[in-house]
Amino acid sequence: MEQIGILEGRERQVLEKNSGVAQADIACDTSSLSGSVSQRACVFCGSRVVLYPVADAIHLVHGPIGCAAYTWDIRGAVSSGPELHRLSFSTDLQEMDVIYGGEKKLYHSLIELIEQYKPKAAFIYSTCIVGLIGDDIDAVCKKVAKETGIPVLPVHSEGFKGTKKDGYKAACLALMKLIGTGSTDGISKYSINILGEFNLAGEAWIIRQYYEKMGIEVVSTLTGDGRIDAVRRAHGASLNVVQCSGSMTWLAKEMEEKYGIPYIRVSYFGIEDMSKSLYDVALHFPDRPEIMEAAKQIVSEEVKTLYPSLQKFKKALQGKKAAIYVGGAFKTFSLIKALRSIGMSVVLAGSQTGNKDDYARLKEMCDEGTVIVDDSNPVELSKFILEKEADLLIGGVKERPIAFKLGVAFCDHNHERKIPLAGFIGMYNFALEVYQSVMSPVWQFAPRKGGSL
Amino acid sequence: MLLRHTSKEVKVREGLTINPAKTCQPIGAMYAALGIHGCLPHSHGSQGCCSYHRSTLTRHYKEPVMAATSSFTEGASVFGGQANLLAAIDTIFAVYDPDIIAVHSTCLSETIGDDLQQITKKASDDGKIPEGKYVIYASTPSFVGSHVTGYANMVAGMANQFAESTGEKKSQYNMIAGWMEPSDMREIKRLAKVMGINIVLFPDTSDVLDAPQTGKHVFYPKGGTTVAELKSSGDSLASLALGSISAEPAAIALEKKCKVPFETLDIPIGLSATDRFIMAISKVAGVAVPDEITAERGRLVDVMADMEQYLHGKRVALFGDPDQLLPLTEFLLDLSMKPVHIVSGTPGQRFEKQMRALLEERSPETNFKSGLHADMFLLHQWMKNEPVDLLIGNTYGKYMARDEDIPFIRFGFPILDRIGHSYFPNIGYSGSLRMLEKILNVLMDRQDRDALEEKFELVM
8 A cells, every 4th residue: 555656647636735835726527537446437327316316207228238237226315105216227238239229229118118117207318328329319209208298308428428427417407308397386485496405315305394394395306205297396496405516506507597596505414504504595585584483493403402412422533533535525515514513523525526616615624634635546545544544434335345444434425325314313313323333343353453363 | 015016917028128137248347357366457438337337346245346447538439449548557557556457348448449459459569568567358348248248258358368388287277267256266266175186266356355354455455366377277287167158268268279178067056066066176187076075065965855845846036147047046956946937137048058958857837038138027027927935136136025025045246235145155065055054044934934823833
């Protein structure tokens, strides 16, 4: 490990905060270097994760089998009703299809699917190969939509055409086609859409409950526990509340332009940000002060029970150090605050998809000496975790075993979270999970902590 | 009822695959390459491919899985990926310093016509490959075959690109591993040792994907077949290829290139396949079967006899990969169980023929389908029409098992929700005994669960 440095060409994507000297902005928004062991995924992945939780639509992956196989039910985006999103549908393109084109196969697959499952809509994802062989998936979708009478929406998510962020945009484009096609009758003036909340482990339900308690109508959640009919009438809401800024800000901007719906950015992680996300929505409806009253009531009640229950964790975790490497930068901000509230400091902060502004803000938030990285890789992560003596890594599936090999605790703040981490209850769960992992007796057996024979 | 939509009526499908019983070639190539010591697999395609394969392998093994990607962009897909791959080779040797880069292609790079042989040759001609280092490759288009094909292609690539014949034979045998777990590969090495023969086992993912906790993240774990061993495979006396689909192509390559004779065997899952494996070693190396092995066999047969009454006629549905399904089906028949439905998404005439031959002789009424549209949706439909007592397959089988409320054994790739496959073999006599134990446990647990109180037995 020691002799492996930072990847050549990546120096500008890594920064150690030092207020004493002028530091250049971190370079981001770039493709990964050829030959790097990148933790990033592709355009298709971006589209797939955003649309995945829409549970009463079929999601057909047009391409060879892999793209459908690897994305089959790997995200715990829960549905309260239909579960079509948890099945794997593929056109399973073969060599002959690549030579002669896959349009016919796509058409037949769609017809078969719609007949079998009677979905409310269909999303068709194009993969790398479809972009190359030039299948006109728009035409096929149009034809099938006409024949079946349901929206059939192409998602242009060819893997190589950009980064994961471009995939988010392709997904949002498909959603935009649905929004505005439903009736807005009976929607309250005091209404919102929840954007960028995917209902992992049921988180959207928790958030929705808070808002409903405040007397606000939630028109649709994009896309957690998503339903096509709700998406179609999303333009009837008065405000868009955007979490996971990476994936949904574009959609919020489009909706603002097209339907005049303003948006705010929020985060549901940690006490501070969770409370703010309720207050900020209430502030949007000043003519009804009861909403703010209710928001205050919720916060005060929740904090009253939550705060004491966090103290035991805080006592144990005081002074422990965390490293954060997650997908979106916005989440990193919340995690830093949430970790501070349980006595932990952050020694490494990074994201796969942050932009320039995100990193500027991240730098501002972080303590001196914190390492800030964009699009990192296992070598760097391991190096910094050891150098900075982190006790905990927060990341996703590919980071987990690295942390464990190093003898460092881990918390999955990505697709594989098993318990809700959003909301006030989520903060408790987060603290509990961090506590359980950091304090686990297993680390005392690990050689790094002197646990060898 | 996650699969509530599965209908009983089986219709011919023209396009659609639902809930696949296979995945694409590149992940197999990546897995195989991890079985070479000091090797960094490299995915020549979009960065999503590499990320998905690493994630899936990480979930299956709960181990860090390192691999690099060419990170294709729009430009690369128009002008070809040669520049990306050459740049990647530079970067990888400069920063990650592997002994070997094992490049596999993807649907994208195959379709734009990148020729890995030509590009790697150019890398070599341009001096991009440092002295004593290697770049090997395998063509693994995702729209042909399955993950098993990708594995086979990469293993054949190892034989083709490393094996040398010096003209002087070595007193050793090649053992070419079909797709199996690190635990199985470890067991192959143990059995060879007990039989008293020297082997070159490749690939070998033991001590790579079952690495101990050391407090370090080691980029290249200590396991894996070494370059010296791979080179020497050309001087071996003979090769045993374990698996006609996933291992035999490498044996053929060795025969062609270095005239090493070979025999193809099933992966030794179950009694009969292990018998053939042991006898093949005994014959090819002229060694007697030691008592230790005979005793292992005896223990397996003993348990098969002890528990025979709980197995007879039990109906099983299974899905997975050809080289595992064939000996597993035979083992189930040896246990007097009844394989009722068998599905594999991996296409291929060879497997089709082998499985049909086995079934024709011993279980002609079994439903069997492989290749296109042989998916879990079809298997589930079959199960609805002709119910079974047990399902065996990878993790994705859990939906069907839950919906049909039947016992389920995880076997194959991927297993995303249980541990054990990395550590405890399913091959050889003792591995088969473990498989048998698993079968008995789930069946007898179910019997206990469902038993009327007066029939709830203490002694079974």
